[in-house]
Amino acid sequence: MTATEILFWFLSALALFSALMVLVSKNPVHSVLWLIVVFFSISGHYILLNAQFLAIVNLIVYAGAIMVLFLFVIMLMNLNNSTEPQKNSLVKLAGVVAGCLLLTVFVSAVRSAQEIKDSQALMNTGDIGLIENLGKVLFRDYVIPFELSSILFLSAMVGAVVIGKKE
Incomplete structure (x- = not known):
């Protein structure tokens, strides 16, 4: 394995783990911090794709501005367990079913994707x-x-x- 492949798999594992931690974390501030880690790992993927502009824009706009805004809103809302409405198990089941259906759509879209010749030519030159x-x-x-x-x-x-x- 080359260094690029190792970095790709590390960033992919970090992005998936951080995304799961966003969902699992009980504290909303911790969820926002994990989301920042997701954005950093996605920016790493952009750099591996030779898209430095997208990586910097992703860091500045999302990890910088949007996440600071999320943190301020969460801190100002003063979320407590007593004020948060509890969801019944039917709503949770519907969320799991909708997530599985969305995953199925994504997998089928990736499988049926056609290779584009122009983008392949640009990838070989490194100018994409x-x-x-x-x-x-x-x-x-x-x-x-x-x-x-x-x-x-x-x-x-x-x-x-x-x-x-x-x-």
Whole structure:
């Protein structure tokens, strides 16, 4: 096994273990901290795929900003066991069944995936995750959806200011 394969399997095991700990942890703050570990391991996978830009954006946006926001919200909510509604076993069973169905869909999607020749050619050159290629694809092939999403975000910001503004 090469060092890359060892690192891949280590990051995969770390991501799966941390994701399970997010679900199993009783303390919500511990769950958020385990989720940060998941994001770091996913960023490691991005680096292994030569997608350094995605790795840095994942760390800055998710592990940085979103997780800090989650921690503040959890700390401000003052969660207690007495205030948390207890779920009956039927709801838990429905969650397990829905999770198993989602896993089945994911497995069937992975099995039926077709190999794309263009991405295979880019993988051989090592240029697949570079920012230059991402920019070319974004502004050549997807410029209209990119501009429409920026207008959508701008209108959402204006709407949030209007709603938050006092009379």
